[in-house]
Amino acid sequence: MSDLKHRLGEAVEAAFAAEGLPQGLGRVTPSDRPDLADFQSNGALAAAKAAKANPREIAGRVAERIAADPRLASVEIAGPGFINLRLTDAALSDRAAEIAADPRTGGETVSAPRRVLVDYGGPNVAKPMHVGHLRASIIGESIKRLFRWRGDEVVGDAHFGDWGFQMGLLIVAVGDEDIDPARLTLDDLERLYPQAAAKAKTDLPFRDRARKATAELQAGRADYRALWRRFVDVSRAALQREFHALGVDFDLWKGESDADPLMAGMVDDLRAKGLLVPDQGAEIVRVARDGDRREVPPLIVVSSEGSAMYGATDLATVIDRKQSFAPDLTLYVVDQRQADHFDQVFRAAYLAGYAAEGSLEHIGFGTMNGADGKPFKTREGGVLKLHDLITMATDKARERLHEAGLGAELPAGEFEATAHKVAVAALKFADLSNFRGTSYVFDLDRFMSFEGKTGPYLLYQAVRIKSLLRRAEADGAAAGPVAAHEPAERDLVLTLDAFEQALADAYDKRAPHTIAEHAYRLAQSFSRFYAGCPILQAPDTATRASRLTLARTTLAQLEQSLALLGIETPERM
Numbered sequence: 001m002s003d004l005k006h007r008l009g010e011a012v013e014a015a016f017a018a019e020g021l022p023q024g025l026g027r028v029t030p031s032d033r034p035d036l037a038d039f040q041s042n043g044a045l046a047a048a049k050a051a052k053a054n055p056r057e058i059a060g061r062v063a064e065r066i067a068a069d070p071r072l073a074s075v076e077i078a079g080p081g082f083i084n085l086r087l088t089d090a091a092l093s094d095r096a097a098e099i100a101a102d103p104r105t106g107g108e109t110v111s112a113p114r115r116v117l118v119d120y121g122g123p124n125v126a127k128p129m130h131v132g133h134l135r136a137s138i139i140g141e142s143i144k145r146l147f148r149w150r151g152d153e154v155v156g157d158a159h160f161g162d163w164g165f166q167m168g169l170l171i172v173a174v175g176d177e178d179i180d181p182a183r184l185t186l187d188d189l190e191r192l193y194p195q196a197a198a199k200a201k202t203d204l205p206f207r208d209r210a211r212k213a214t215a216e217l218q219a220g221r222a223d224y225r226a227l228w229r230r231f232v233d234v235s236r237a238a239l240q241r242e243f244h245a246l247g248v249d250f251d252l253w254k255g256e257s258d259a260d261p262l263m264a265g266m267v268d269d270l271r272a273k274g275l276l277v278p279d280q281g282a283e284i285v286r287v288a289r290d291g292d293r294r295e296v297p298p299l300i301v302v303s304s305e306g307s308a309m310y311g312a313t314d315l316a317t318v319i320d321r322k323q324s325f326a327p328d329l330t331l332y333v334v335d336q337r338q339a340d341h342f343d344q345v346f347r348a349a350y351l352a353g354y355a356a357e358g359s360l361e362h363i364g365f366g367t368m369n370g371a372d373g374k375p376f377k378t379r380e381g382g383v384l385k386l387h388d389l390i391t392m393a394t395d396k397a398r399e400r401l402h403e404a405g406l407g408a409e410l411p412a413g414e415f416e417a418t419a420h421k422v423a424v425a426a427l428k429f430a431d432l433s434n435f436r437g438t439s440y441v442f443d444l445d446r447f448m449s450f451e452g453k454t455g456p457y458l459l460y461q462a463v464r465i466k467s468l469l470r471r472a473e474a475d476g477a478a479a480g481p482v483a484a485h486e487p488a489e490r491d492l493v494l495t496l497d498a499f500e501q502a503l504a505d506a507y508d509k510r511a512p513h514t515i516a517e518h519a520y521r522l523a524q525s526f527s528r529f530y531a532g533c534p535i536l537q538a539p540d541t542a543t544r545a546s547r548l549t550l551a552r553t554t555l556a557q558l559e560q561s562l563a564l565l566g567i568e569t570p571e572r573m
Contacts, residue, residue, distance in 0.1 A: 003106065003500045004095055005030065005039060008071070008085060012041045015065035019058070021047045026062075028085070030498070037076070037084035038494060044081040055081030089485050096482040096493045100549050105557040106499045109151035110507075116154045117321055118144045120333035121243065121250065124161030125235040126170055126189035129242050129386035131376050131442075132335075135365050138431045140333035141248045141566045142512040143363065149564060150507055155251040155325060158239075162232050162255035163313070168214030169196040170231055171224055172206065181230045186238045189231060218260060242387055247424055247566045259316035263308050266316050267301060275351055276301060287347035299344040314345045318354045329359055331510065336364030336437065363510050366439030368431070376442045393423035396448045397456070404450050406460075406573040418570040422448070425455030425567045432565050433516040453520050455567060458558070461523040462569040464530075465555040472536060472548055479552055480545025488525075488532040492550055495525040499557055503564075512565060519561040526554045 005028055013026030025043030032040065044062060048055035059081040067075045071091040076084045099106040120140020123129060140156065148154040170189065173196040174181070179188060200207040217224040236253060243249065267283075270276035275285050281304030288296045301312045308316075321327060332342055342362035349355040370376045377383065397419040401407045407415045430447040434440045450456045472478075484493050495518075502518035505511070535551060538544035559569055 002108075004087065004091075004494075004497050005501060008039055009041075011066050011069055012043070012062065012083070012085075015062045016043060016047070018065055019061055021051075021058070030494075031084065033084075034491070036078070037074075037086050038490075039085040039087075041083040041085070042081075044083060048081065059083050089483070089490070092484045092490055092493045093482045095497055096484055096550065096553070099493075099496050099499075099557070100482065100553040105553060105560055106496060107149070107503050107560065108500055113151045113153060114328040115326060116147050116152045117325055117327040117330045118147070118154060118156045118333060119159045119330065120144070120156065121158040121248065122161065122334065123158060123235075123239045123243075124166070125231050126166065126186075126193040127161075127235075128186075128190055129239060130383040131368060131386060131389055132383065133386055134246075134389070134427070135368060135431055135436075136333050136335070137243065137246060137248045138428050138566065139363070139365055139436050139512065142428075142432060142515075142564060143331060143333060143510055145564050145566060146503070146506055146512065146515070150503065156249075157252040157254055157321075158243075158250040159317070160232070160236065160253050160255035162228075162235075163218075163257040163260060165210065165214050166193065166197070167217055167228055167231065168210040168212070169193065169200060171213040171217065171227055172196065172210045174227065181227050184230055184234060186234050189234060242390075245390055245420075245424075246386070247428070247568060254317075254320070256313050256317070259313050259320050262316045262319050263312060266312070266319060267308075270301065270352060273352060275348070280304065285348045285351065287344050287351065289347070296340075296343065296347070299348045301348075311341065311345055311348075314341075315348055315352075315354070318345070318349045318360070322354060327359070328356075329361065330355070331361050331363050333363045333365070336366060338362070339364050361510070363436065365436040366434075369439050369441050371441060371443075373441070389427070390423065393427055393444060393448070394420055396444055397422040397426065400448050400450065400456065401573070406450075410572060414570075414572070418573060421568050421570050422456050422459060425459050425562075427455075428565055428567050429455030429458065429516060432512045433520070435513050436511055458519055458523050458562060458567075459569055460573060461526060462555060462558050462562070463571070463573045465526070465551055465558075466569075466571060468530075468535060468551055469548070469555070475536065477536065477544055477548060479548040480542065482546045482549050483542065484546075484550075486533050488529040489547075489550065492525045492529045492554065495522050496553060496557055499561070502561075506564075515561050515564050519558060519565070522554060522558055522561065526551070526558075 009026060009028040012028055013023045016026040017023040025047050026041060027043060028039050028041050030039060031037040044055045044059035047058050056077055059077045063075045063077055063083055066072065071087055072085055073088040074086045078084050118140055120136050121133065122136055123133065144154055144156040170193060173192040174184065196210070200210055213224060217228055267276065270285060276283050277286065279298065282300050283302040284298035284300050286298045299311045300309045303309055321330060334342070339362055346360040349360060350357050367375045401419060401422065407418055410418060426447040433453060447454055448456055450460050484490050499518060502514045505514040529550065533547055535544065535547040538547055562569055
């Protein structure tokens with residue numbers, strides 16, 4: 001069930017082909033002037049340039065061929081050769097009926113589903129979540145939901161940082177303080193790790209003990225493995241609670257440790273394939289290619305000290321995922337500043353045959369900045385913990401709800417749940433309404449407004465429609481066939497029809513901001529419809545039934561859009 005843009009595009013493309021012109025020139029887009037037309041085709045200009053002909057003449061011939069299409073109320077030539085298309089009320093009403101009857105409200109699935117793994121979040125043992133984890137978590141969760149909803153088989157992996165020197169530091173620090181592992185808490189870990197990391201920089205014997213502990217852990221020493229498992233369990237339980245509070249949940253919590261058993265075999269395999277070469281005491285894989293426009297350094301697999309490097313762990317993780325899930329596509333949702341690192345890892349994976357060319361993608365993103373334009377910090381200059389950020393946002397949400405006179409009649413528990421949903425919506429929409437590759441300024445007051453392009457505004461619109469539908473049900477008013485005649489009705493149907501294009505763009509570009517943009521446009525379109533087209537006080541039963549169907553369909557599509565962004569809507573405010 002394609003959208004109107006694609007259906008009209010097929011008709012215009014056929015008309016171009018019938019004129020002996022390239023079919024692709026018949027592409028149709030939403031009109032730049034909605035007051036003049038619903039859609040437009042600009043292909044006549046390109047065709048005229050290639051054929052050295054008059055573009056208005058070509059546009060006129062194409063227009064003649066499609067003028068009899070029963071879906072079109074008018075076909076007009078504008079300017080130098082634009083073809084303006086306006087749909088009939090009946091065509092829009094029929095499309096509205098299709099969307100209303102579709103459980104997916106016009107959103108399609110992909111024709112060839114894939115197995116997709118999304119690597120996002122990136123939490124670490126003994127380290128609290130902070131604002132640096134926010135974007136990876138929010139963007140990754142949305143991409144995971146989108147790909148799954150489009151029909152792919154998708155798993156989300158937190159890629160837990162649970163291996164390496166930091167574990168040795170913690171093992172030694174816990175031993176020095178003689179802490180009972182069974183009583184070890186996250187507070188202990190969060191206190192001990194920065195202390196141990198700082199001490200290792202100046203206390204060489206301590207650092208050597210930590211290195212030895214790391215080696216013994218990785219060699220399988222039983223008591224160290226048991227202590228390490230305690231570190232992992234305590235950290236993971238706390239992290240899962242924090243992620244869940246943000247509406248982020250993972251299918252897998254595989255860690256760097258899962259790749260460790262594959263490391264030795266991988267190094268041997270790279271050597272056997274002639275890809276691993278010595279370089280200044282280390283062993284590297286040269287990944288530069290002929291035609292590179294910049295210098296691409298080699299991937300260091302084994303350091304000069306004989307230890308496996310960070311890039312080697314990521315390369316072994318590619319193998320682990322191939323063996324355990326065999327993804328057709330793996331998306332790494334990680335800060336844009338890691339782009340060069342992933343380029344090296346991906347090239348090495350392709351050279352070694354661990355992944356098919358093009359099946360590994362780095363989905364980079366910018367930073368969340370403070371008013372000074374630099375990555376966001378607390379007033380004291382430290383990194384803000386994610387838990388504190390959510391608390392701060394929830395406090396602000398309560399304040400704004402009270403100021404707006406919303407939620408006053410809700411029971412205390414429901415009010416708190418609503419305030420939390422508003423807070424999460426504010427944080428997530430502020431992030432996802434920007435293209436992921438750009439940075440943005442953190443401004444909680446603006447994000448939390450119930451007016452403008454914000455998450456709370458969208459929640460308010462959804463709750464308003466829910467309230468309207470409850471009143472209609474109480475009055476015995478039923479939804480019915482759609483008849484779109486008024487400008488605001490037509491605009492709303494066209495906006496509902498644009499859902500599939502927003503989904504397709506977000507999917508193809510791995511960029512949820514197009515869904516966020518669609519949700520905002522839909523809320524605005526409904527607001528105009530609500531103001532200009534009385535619903536419960538409609539002039540007759542048929543009109544009321546039609547408008548109730550439009551309201552119900554808008555709510556379903558708006559809630560689906562928000563769900564793909566990881567935003568949950570409350571029932572009442």
